Amino acid sequence: MQAKKSPRTNQERSDATREALLQAARALFVERGYAETSTPDIVAAAGITRGALYHHFADKRALFRAVVEAEARAVAHEIDRSTTNSSSPLAALLAGSETYLKAMKLPGRTRLLLIDGPAALGVAAMQEIDNDSSAQTLRDGLQAAMQAPKGVSLAHLTALLSAAFDRAALEIDAGEEARAVTTAMKLVITKVVGGS
Numbered sequence: 001m002q003a004k005k006s007p008r009t010n011q012e013r014s015d016a017t018r019e020a021l022l023q024a025a026r027a028l029f030v031e032r033g034y035a036e037t038s039t040p041d042i043v044a045a046a047g048i049t050r051g052a053l054y055h056h057f058a059d060k061r062a063l064f065r066a067v068v069e070a071e072a073r074a075v076a077h078e079i080d081r082s083t084t085n086s087s088s089p090l091a092a093l094l095a096g097s098e099t100y101l102k103a104m105k106l107p108g109r110t111r112l113l114l115i116d117g118p119a120a121l122g123v124a125a126m127q128e129i130d131n132d133s134s135a136q137t138l139r140d141g142l143q144a145a146m147q148a149p150k151g152v153s154l155a156h157l158t159a160l161l162s163a164a165f166d167r168a169a170l171e172i173d174a175g176e177e178a179r180a181v182t183t184a185m186k187l188v189i190t191k192v193v194g195g196s
Helices: 010-032 039-046 050-056 060-083 089-103 109-121 123-131 134-145 154-173 178-193
Strands: none
Touching: 010 039, 010 050, 010 060, 010 109, 039 050, 039 060, 060 089, 060 109, 060 123, 060 134, 089 134, 089 154, 089 178, 109 123, 109 154, 123 134, 134 154, 134 178, 154 178
């Protein structure tokens, strides 16, 4: 005798609809870009109504921001996971550096976070998202690994290194050899922290 499946709750249906929207939107934003993706395309790909989309998100921009935030959280989670058992703060920074660049190789992630994100949401919004995700892990790692030299703000140092990581990810996305770019970024981190 088969066990009878209990019906899904309203919350479970709502969560499933939201997830379908996020997945469909991500795929279309990666394939076509933010500007060329329309809400009718998204709801058709998700198999839901426009009303359901607007129940969950105010507009296309809000949906895009949710996609970008999910990508940023995923990168930060991968970095956190890879640095948990590091033997020292520098080892954690180096592991996190490598993980960030690997995580950014997921198809479409560089476009979402580094190209379309700033263009569609603005630099301030992207900095806010970054500060809540991978920039936070970088700032925490730098704080644990070093004393910022007198007159040097840890926030400014984090912002500059974060920009260097983003540039490295763009270089890899454009076809540069990932190992060489990663090695260069690890050297930068080692020199900044004061290692040999």
